[in-house]
Amino acid sequence: MGNNAVWKKGKKLKRNMKIEKFYKSTTGFAPYQYQLKVAELLLSGENVILTVPTGAGKTWASVIPFLYAQQTGKLEFPQKMIYSLPLRTLTNSIYSDVTKVLKENEAFEGAASIHTGEYKNDQHFENDIIFSTIDQSLSNFLCFPLSLSKRQANVNAGAMVGSYLVFDEFHLLDPKLSMATTIGMLKTLKNLCRFCIMTATLSEEYINNLKEAVNAEVVSINDFPDDAAIVNSLKVPEGRKAKKTVVVKDETINAQTILKRHMKKTIVICNRVEKAQQLYNDLISLTGFETLSGINHKNIICLHSRFFDEDRKKKEEDLKQLFGNKNGESAILISTQVIEAGMDISCDTMHVEISPINSFLQRAGRCARWEGEYGEIFVYDILELEEHEKLEIETANEEEEKQKKAINNKYLPYDKKLCEKTYAKLKDVSSLDKDISQQLVDEILTNQELADFTLIKQGNFNRSKMQQSWETCEKNMYSQTIRDIQSIEIAIIDTARETRDAFMPYKFQTIGLYKWSFIKWSKEILEQNEDVIFKAESNKDSQFIDWDTLDKEGFTLKPINDPYLLKNCYDTVFVDKSVFRYTSGAGLEMGAGNTCSPLKPYEKKEKETIEYRKDTFWQHNKAIIGCYEQEFKTNLQFAFKQLDKYWGESIDWDKLIKAMICLHDYGKLNAAWQKPMRELQILKGNYEPDEVLAHSDFNELTDKEIEKQSGAKNKPPHAGAGAFAFIESAEAIIDSTEYEDLANSVSTAILKHHGVETETYADFEITQVHYKEIERLLGEIDIKATLPQKARGGRLTDYVPQNNEEWVIYFLLVRILRLCDQKATMNLEKYLKISDHVFQIQSKKRNRNIFRHD
Structure with missing residues (x-):
C-alpha cells in the first residue's frame, strides 16, 4: 500500500x-x-x-x-x-x-x-x-x-x-x-x-x-x-426461536378475537377505515370488557384518516405514550395504513388484514420492535363484498370505470393479485426475519416493480411534465406529477342554521374521503333524503382552494341530489349532520349525529398596509448585495463548488449573482419611472436634489392622493427592462462561450422577480445622469458593459430557459434575488451596513493584490 x-x-x-x-x-x-x-x-x-x-x-x-x-x-x-x-x-x-x-x-x-x-x-x-x-x-x-x-x-x-x-x-x-x-x-x-x-x-x-x-x-x-x-428489531430474544411468529387465519378479524388474544399491547391494522371503525365500536361495546381485559376504554385508540386535526393530534400523542416507550399500561390500537410506516411504536400482539407484502412487512415492523420483545402476528383474509355493498353507478370513461372497479375490490386500496399472492406465500411462513422478509419481497414484487420501473423509465421519469410545470406554474399539474386526486373534502354542517345565499365555505375543518367511497355512501343517503349534501357554488374552476377567498362571503350553498354529479367534485362537499355523525373515538361515519365540523383556527386579517421608506437606487442594490452576502453566500458554498461541473464551464457565480442584482431594477432608471417617483417624494417633503430613487416614502392609507397627483400610480412596470438589458449585454457580463444560454437563466430571474407571469418589458429611456448609477454599481464588481439606454417595449418569451440546466440555474438565482430583495427592502440599514463592510474588505484585498503584482 x-x-x-x-x-x-x-x-x-x-x-x-x-x-x-x-x-x-x-x-x-x-x-x-x-x-x-x-x-x-x-x-x-x-x-x-x-x-x-x-x-x-x-x-x-x-x-x-x-x-x-x-x-x-x-x-x-x-x-x-x-x-x-x-x-x-x-x-x-x-x-x-x-x-x-x-x-x-x-x-x-x-x-x-x-x-x-x-x-x-x-x-x-x-x-x-x-x-x-x-x-x-x-x-x-x-x-x-x-x-x-x-x-x-x-x-x-x-x-x-x-x-x-x-x-x-x-x-x-x-x-x-x-x-x-x-x-x-x-x-x-x-x-x-x-x-x-x-x-x-x-x-x-x-x-x-x-x-x-x-x-x-x-x-x-x-x-x-x-x-x-x-439490531433490536431483529435480535431474537433469549429462549425464543424467532423474534416474530406469523399465523395465517382463514377468517376475518373480529372484536372477540382481538380481546381473546390481547396480552399487554395489541395493534390491529385494517385496510379500510370502515372496518377499523366497526372493530373499535364493537370492542368498546362488549359487555364486561374492562373486567375481562383489565384495560381502560381511554387506552383503546382508533386512528385513521377521518378525524379532525385536534383529535388526530391527540391520538398520535396518546399512541406514542402508550406504544412508544415500553409504557406498562395495557392498550389496544385499531388503525389503518396511516401508522404502518415510520411510527416508532411497538406491540406484542398484532392483527392485520392481508395486504401486499411490502405493506405487510411495514405493518410487521410495529410488532416486537424493542430489545427483548417477542411478538405474534395474526394475518386475516377479507370477506367478499355482498352484491348490495357494491357501487353501481354510470361511468363516462375508462378512468372512471377503473375507479368504480377499485371500490368494488374487497382488497381496496391494494392490488388484488398482490394481496392474494402474499396471502398464499405467508401460509408457508411461520416466522419473520430479515432474510425471509427479503425473500418474500423478491418473490412477490420483483416482476411488478420492474414493470413499473420500465414504464417510468420510458416516460423519462416525468421530466417533460416537470418542464411543463415550470413553464405554466399551474397546480393542475399536481395530478400528473405527484398524486392522482381521488378524494373529496367533507365538512359537516347544520344546514338549518346556515344562510344559503351568503355562505362562507372555507371556515370549516374538513375530512378527506376517497371519492368513490363517498359516492357510494351518497347513493344510499339520497335514496332516502333530499337536500342533505351540498356544494358551495362559486366561479372558481380550480380544484384547489384559493386561500385568498377566505375573507370573501357570498357563496351559495346548493344541494346535490344526484350522486352522479359528485364524480366531478374536487372541492369541499358539505353534508348535513342529520346523515353523517362524528365522534372523537371513531371519527366520521354515516348516520345521524350532533357534531358539526369545527372552525379552522383562522382569524380574519385586516389587509396589510403597503408602506415603503425612501431609498436610493444605489442603496437598495447595495443592501440586496449585503443580504446575499449574509444570508446566502456562505450557505451556498457547496452549490458554488458544484456549479462549474453542473454547467460544464467555469463561471464566476458570485460576480454573476451580483450583476443580476444590479440589473434587476434597471427599469427604475427609466425617466418615465423616476419622474413621478421624484414628484411623489417632493410632495412628501424629504427629497434631496439629484437623488435617483428605488423607493419613495409611501403609505397607501395616507398617500393615495399624492400618489395620484404625482403620477406614481401609473408609472410603467420595471422588471422587464433589466431582463432585456441583461440579454443585450450578456456577452460583456458573462465570461463564457455559452453566455447566451446562461443569459436565459439570469434574464428570466430578473424578469420574474415580482411574479411568474411577467413576460414583457415596457418602453424605456434612461438619461445619462441616471445611467451613471448603474455604471457605478457595475464598476464596484469589476464589470464593464454598455447597457441599452433606450428601447421600445416587447416580449421576452423567447429567452426563457430551454433545458434542465438553464431552469435549475434560474431557480437558484430567482430565489436569491426575490428573498434578498424582500429582506433588504424591509431592513435597509442592516444589510446596507453589511454591504459596506464587505465592500471595504474586498477593496483592501484588491489593493493588496495590486501592490503585490506591481
Whole structure:
C-alpha cells in the first residue's frame, strides 16, 4: 500500500472515530457499522440508497451526517437538509422525534421546521432543517407550491439546489407519479444536491435499477452481519426461536378475537377505515370488557384518516405514550395504513388484514420492535363484498370505470393479485426475519416493480411534465406529477342554521374521503333524503382552494341530489349532520349525529398596509448585495463548488449573482419611472436634489392622493427592462462561450422577480445622469458593459430557459434575488451596513493584490 493510500485510510479511520463519538453524544447510542458507512459515503461526496429493515435506525443514519457536517464546518456538504416523507402523520412523528433529541442534547444550533400544509411557519424553506411531506417538496420544486400563491411560485424551487435531500419510506410513493418525479428531480439536479433514499421493502432488482438511474451507492444491512445480530428489531430474544411468529387465519378479524388474544399491547391494522371503525365500536361495546381485559376504554385508540386535526393530534400523542416507550399500561390500537410506516411504536400482539407484502412487512415492523420483545402476528383474509355493498353507478370513461372497479375490490386500496399472492406465500411462513422478509419481497414484487420501473423509465421519469410545470406554474399539474386526486373534502354542517345565499365555505375543518367511497355512501343517503349534501357554488374552476377567498362571503350553498354529479367534485362537499355523525373515538361515519365540523383556527386579517421608506437606487442594490452576502453566500458554498461541473464551464457565480442584482431594477432608471417617483417624494417633503430613487416614502392609507397627483400610480412596470438589458449585454457580463444560454437563466430571474407571469418589458429611456448609477454599481464588481439606454417595449418569451440546466440555474438565482430583495427592502440599514463592510474588505484585498503584482 502506497503512502497516499495509507494516509487516506488513516484519515478515514480518524473521521469514523469522530463520527462515532458524535453519534453517541447526540443520540445516546453507539452507531451501527452500516450507519457509519452511510456517513462515510455521504461526507465523501457519494449519494446513498439505504435499504434496512424497519426499526433499524435509518432515520439517524440519514440525519447524523448532516449534523456532523454542520458542527465541523464542512463546506463541501450542503448546509440545508430537506427531509421528505410520503404521509403527514409520518412527517409529524419524525419531526417530533428528531427535534426532541436535538433540543435535549444541544446537537444543533440552527433552526428546524415542519412543512406539511397543516404547518407552514417556514413557508419559503429558509430554515436549516425542514421536515416536509413529499407533496410539499415536489410541488415547490415544480413551481406550483401547494401552500403559496401563483405569484410566489418560483421562490422555493431553488431551495432544493445545494441542499441535502432525504427521502424516507421511498417505497410508499406512487411509482408512476411521485416516485418517478422524485427520480426525475434527482437526475435533473445531478451534483447540485446530496441525497439519501431510504426504504425497507423494495426488491433487490428494483434497488439495482434505481442505483443505476440516480448514480448512488447502495448500503444494505445484508452487508453488515454483525449489525443484523444486534439490531433490536431483529435480535431474537433469549429462549425464543424467532423474534416474530406469523399465523395465517382463514377468517376475518373480529372484536372477540382481538380481546381473546390481547396480552399487554395489541395493534390491529385494517385496510379500510370502515372496518377499523366497526372493530373499535364493537370492542368498546362488549359487555364486561374492562373486567375481562383489565384495560381502560381511554387506552383503546382508533386512528385513521377521518378525524379532525385536534383529535388526530391527540391520538398520535396518546399512541406514542402508550406504544412508544415500553409504557406498562395495557392498550389496544385499531388503525389503518396511516401508522404502518415510520411510527416508532411497538406491540406484542398484532392483527392485520392481508395486504401486499411490502405493506405487510411495514405493518410487521410495529410488532416486537424493542430489545427483548417477542411478538405474534395474526394475518386475516377479507370477506367478499355482498352484491348490495357494491357501487353501481354510470361511468363516462375508462378512468372512471377503473375507479368504480377499485371500490368494488374487497382488497381496496391494494392490488388484488398482490394481496392474494402474499396471502398464499405467508401460509408457508411461520416466522419473520430479515432474510425471509427479503425473500418474500423478491418473490412477490420483483416482476411488478420492474414493470413499473420500465414504464417510468420510458416516460423519462416525468421530466417533460416537470418542464411543463415550470413553464405554466399551474397546480393542475399536481395530478400528473405527484398524486392522482381521488378524494373529496367533507365538512359537516347544520344546514338549518346556515344562510344559503351568503355562505362562507372555507371556515370549516374538513375530512378527506376517497371519492368513490363517498359516492357510494351518497347513493344510499339520497335514496332516502333530499337536500342533505351540498356544494358551495362559486366561479372558481380550480380544484384547489384559493386561500385568498377566505375573507370573501357570498357563496351559495346548493344541494346535490344526484350522486352522479359528485364524480366531478374536487372541492369541499358539505353534508348535513342529520346523515353523517362524528365522534372523537371513531371519527366520521354515516348516520345521524350532533357534531358539526369545527372552525379552522383562522382569524380574519385586516389587509396589510403597503408602506415603503425612501431609498436610493444605489442603496437598495447595495443592501440586496449585503443580504446575499449574509444570508446566502456562505450557505451556498457547496452549490458554488458544484456549479462549474453542473454547467460544464467555469463561471464566476458570485460576480454573476451580483450583476443580476444590479440589473434587476434597471427599469427604475427609466425617466418615465423616476419622474413621478421624484414628484411623489417632493410632495412628501424629504427629497434631496439629484437623488435617483428605488423607493419613495409611501403609505397607501395616507398617500393615495399624492400618489395620484404625482403620477406614481401609473408609472410603467420595471422588471422587464433589466431582463432585456441583461440579454443585450450578456456577452460583456458573462465570461463564457455559452453566455447566451446562461443569459436565459439570469434574464428570466430578473424578469420574474415580482411574479411568474411577467413576460414583457415596457418602453424605456434612461438619461445619462441616471445611467451613471448603474455604471457605478457595475464598476464596484469589476464589470464593464454598455447597457441599452433606450428601447421600445416587447416580449421576452423567447429567452426563457430551454433545458434542465438553464431552469435549475434560474431557480437558484430567482430565489436569491426575490428573498434578498424582500429582506433588504424591509431592513435597509442592516444589510446596507453589511454591504459596506464587505465592500471595504474586498477593496483592501484588491489593493493588496495590486501592490503585490506591481
